[in-house]
Each structure stands twice: as structure tokens, then as C-alpha cells.
Amino acid sequence: MITLQWLYALAGAMFAAFALLSVFDRSNPKRLGNAAFWGLMALSLLTGDFIGDFGNGLLVLGLAGLAGFGFLGRSHPATTSDEERAAFSVQLGNKLFLPALIIPAAALIGTLVYNYTPVGSLGWIEAKRETYVFLCLGALLALGTIYLWLRPPAVAPLQEGRRLIDAIGWAAVLPQMLAALGVLFAAAGVGTIIGDITGMVIPKGNIFATVLVFAFGMVLFTMVMGNAFAAFPVMAAAIGVPLLIQAYGGDPAVVGAVGMLAGFCGTLMTPMAANFNLVPAALLELKDQYGVVKAQIATALPLLAVNILILYFAAFR
Incomplete structure (x- = not known):
């Protein structure tokens, strides 16, 4: 085998x-x-x-x-x-x-x-x-x-x-290391802490607000950590699994897949995703090392809005 x-x-x-x-x-x-x-x-x-x-x-x-x-x-x-x-x-x-x-x-x-x-x-x-x-x-x-x-x-x-x-x-191994970092964050209970905080802020039973927090959380954690694979274990443990799937009955496949796509919108907007955004600028010898990030923002924001709508309507139909 x-x-x-x-x-x-x-x-x-x-x-x-x-x-x-x-x-x-x-x-x-x-x-x-x-x-x-x-x-x-x-x-x-x-x-x-x-x-x-x-x-x-x-x-x-x-x-x-x-x-x-x-x-x-x-x-x-x-x-x-x-x-x-x-x-x-x-x-x-x-x-x-x-x-x-x-x-x-x-x-x-x-x-x-x-x-x-x-x-x-x-x-x-x-x-x-x-x-x-x-x-x-x-x-x-x-x-x-x-x-x-x-x-x-x-x-x-x-x-x-x-x-x-x-x-x-070194940026070639960055996704692998960031994914491992996400698992470490989840094992350390970061997702649980974030879930407790957001649970106090989000109105109980408001699915759309929960979807928004989950999607924006994926984007922000991705921008900080540089990769959606690192952000996903944290946000899944905080909001995706306990609220969207278990509490509100969302489709796990949709929550997982579209949640990752929302995170990838953050990848387009961060220099922390060096292998995607800084390396191409260096290879192309661009004068502005952040030129790739700036060019992608206009695509990332509409994509994020579409992913939020897909997550809300497809996961809770």
C-alpha cells in the first residue's frame, strides 16, 4: 500500500x-x-x-x-x-x-x-x-x-x-511551520479563550453575526500568522465547531471549506505571507516590495464579502 x-x-x-x-x-x-x-x-x-x-x-x-x-x-x-x-x-x-x-x-x-x-x-x-x-x-x-x-x-x-x-x-517552508504554529495555538487553548470572549460579545442565536466574527477572525489571524492553515485550528476551536456547527447546526463541510477561503482573503493582504507576497515582488524586482499586497486588496475584499454570504446561506440552508 x-x-x-x-x-x-x-x-x-x-x-x-x-x-x-x-x-x-x-x-x-x-x-x-x-x-x-x-x-x-x-x-x-x-x-x-x-x-x-x-x-x-x-x-x-x-x-x-x-x-x-x-x-x-x-x-x-x-x-x-x-x-x-x-x-x-x-x-x-x-x-x-x-x-x-x-x-x-x-x-x-x-x-x-x-x-x-x-x-x-x-x-x-x-x-x-x-x-x-x-x-x-x-x-x-x-x-x-x-x-x-x-x-x-x-x-x-x-x-x-x-x-x-x-x-x-526560507519562505518555502513557511506554510508548513505556520500550520504547525496553528496547531500549537489550538493545543494551548487559544481558541477556547477566544471562543469565551466572542461568546460574551455575539448576541446569542444571531447566526449572521457569528458568521461575520468567524470570517473576520479567519482574515485577521491569517494576516497576523501569515497563513490560513495556521489560523484555522484557532478559529475552528473558538467559533467554527462550538458555535457554527454544534450550536447552530451548520454544515461542517461548508464551514470548513469556506472558512478557509475567507482566511485566504487575509493571505492576499498581508506581508506575513512572505512566500506569496514578498517573494514574487523580489523575483520580479519590483520597486515597492509591498506592491503585490497593495494590488491584491481590491480583489480580496469583494471575495471576502462573497465568502461570508456563501457561508451564511449555504451552511444554514
């Missing part, structure tokens, strides 16, 4: 390759810092279940130390030349996007086939992990297609992946 550990191993192998390639990249003066950072990421994914909570905590501290003290640098590995890329662009045009489309197509089609045909009864994949498995399978299929079709140098995909991940830097 294919389990989640297989996927962790695949991702760990990728980061291990990035670390190894970084060691030999003499064009990057901070190559050893990059190698150590991505090596720790690989170690976490490959051995996380075996080294325990204390060991994983040390790995996180190591990652934070390497990033915080500026040991990471951008790499510029040599893969294909600008002339070769221009030639591919002229020759193939939009067909170059086909390998990228294989990934979502494999995830969608594979999940539907596995869950809605007799194939699922074979038990090849761990329950509720089907989409993850087919997403990784799609990435491998896309990679194989690239090798067969474009025939790049053997390590070119890994070098290009390393170039991109080095450009993103």
Missing part, C-alpha cells in the same frame, strides 16, 4: 538532491548554508517519524537559525542557455506548458477514478491520501515526459528546481 510516508520520502529525496548539488556549487558563496538548510529539510521528511518530537524540534531550530542569521543565498546553476530557451519557445510555443498540465490532470483524473470505480477497492493507496499520491505521480509523469520529449541534461530539472527553491529561500 502506498502511504503518506512514501510521499515524504519522495519530497525528502528531492531536498537531499538540492542539498548535495548546493555543496558543489562554487558559484554561490553561501552554498554550505543552502546545503545545510535543504539537508535539514530532507532529514525531517526522511526520518521525522524516527527521531521523535525533540529531534524534530532541533531540526526546526536549525532551520530557523540558518535562515535568521542569513546563511542562505541565491544560486544560478547552469542548465540550458538563454539561446536554447528562446529556440524552444519559438519552436514549441504554448506546447511547453503541456508537462505542467499533466500534474493537475493526473491528480484530478486519478482521484476520481480511484474513488468512483472498482479500482479503489483494491486498497493500493492509504485512505484519504489519494489526491496527494496522484499529485506526486503527476509530477513524476511530467518529469518523464520532459525527459522523453525535450531531452534536457540529466540534472537540469533538479538544478532548475534548486534555482527556484533558492530564490524563494
Whole structure:
């Protein structure tokens, strides 16, 4: 059976390759810092279940130390030349996007086939992990297609992946860390405290007011913590589960899904979501590092209003 550990191993192998390639990249003066950072990421994914909570905590501290003290640098590995890329662009045009489309197509089609045909009864994949498995399978299929079709140098995909991940830097692991932070906040009882406070403020039985507080709470916590995955455990424990679902009988699927979408509206409006909002500005060399955030506010606010209406009318129909 294919389990989640297989996927962790695949991702760990990728980061291990990035670390190894970084060691030999003499064009990057901070190559050893990059190698150590991505090596720790690989170690976490490959051995996380075996080294325990204390060991994983040390790995996180190591990652934070390497990033915080500026040991990471951008790499510029040599893969294909600008002339070769221009030639591919002229020759193939939009067909170059086909390998990228294989990934979502494999995830969608594979999940539907596995869950809605007799194939699922074979038990090849761990329950509720089907989409993850087919997403990784799609990435491998896309990679194989690239090798067969474009025939790049053997390590070119890994070098290009390393170039991109080095450009993103520590922000690449920010969603994972913030999600863990949200779980810690929930375990520490932050959600319960917020629930007690909001319970005294919201008029009892007023569903719409509760929806508003839940949605705006998701937005504000997301803006502070940088990711809706970090905000959701807190707001779900505070308002989503005890009030919207248990007290008022809201549809759990709608409350969870649309609540996350409301949180993502906060993601569009905060520099704390560095991997989404600051890294693109840096990669595009924008004069205003907050330019992406400012441009997204006009989209985020109407989306938030629509999500609030969907949450109210769809969850309590």
C-alpha cells in the first residue's frame, strides 16, 4: 500500500538532491548554508517519524537559525542557455506548458477514478491520501515526459528546481511551520479563550453575526500568522465547531471549506505571507516590495464579502 510516508520520502529525496548539488556549487558563496538548510529539510521528511518530537524540534531550530542569521543565498546553476530557451519557445510555443498540465490532470483524473470505480477497492493507496499520491505521480509523469520529449541534461530539472527553491529561500517552508504554529495555538487553548470572549460579545442565536466574527477572525489571524492553515485550528476551536456547527447546526463541510477561503482573503493582504507576497515582488524586482499586497486588496475584499454570504446561506440552508 502506498502511504503518506512514501510521499515524504519522495519530497525528502528531492531536498537531499538540492542539498548535495548546493555543496558543489562554487558559484554561490553561501552554498554550505543552502546545503545545510535543504539537508535539514530532507532529514525531517526522511526520518521525522524516527527521531521523535525533540529531534524534530532541533531540526526546526536549525532551520530557523540558518535562515535568521542569513546563511542562505541565491544560486544560478547552469542548465540550458538563454539561446536554447528562446529556440524552444519559438519552436514549441504554448506546447511547453503541456508537462505542467499533466500534474493537475493526473491528480484530478486519478482521484476520481480511484474513488468512483472498482479500482479503489483494491486498497493500493492509504485512505484519504489519494489526491496527494496522484499529485506526486503527476509530477513524476511530467518529469518523464520532459525527459522523453525535450531531452534536457540529466540534472537540469533538479538544478532548475534548486534555482527556484533558492530564490524563494526560507519562505518555502513557511506554510508548513505556520500550520504547525496553528496547531500549537489550538493545543494551548487559544481558541477556547477566544471562543469565551466572542461568546460574551455575539448576541446569542444571531447566526449572521457569528458568521461575520468567524470570517473576520479567519482574515485577521491569517494576516497576523501569515497563513490560513495556521489560523484555522484557532478559529475552528473558538467559533467554527462550538458555535457554527454544534450550536447552530451548520454544515461542517461548508464551514470548513469556506472558512478557509475567507482566511485566504487575509493571505492576499498581508506581508506575513512572505512566500506569496514578498517573494514574487523580489523575483520580479519590483520597486515597492509591498506592491503585490497593495494590488491584491481590491480583489480580496469583494471575495471576502462573497465568502461570508456563501457561508451564511449555504451552511444554514
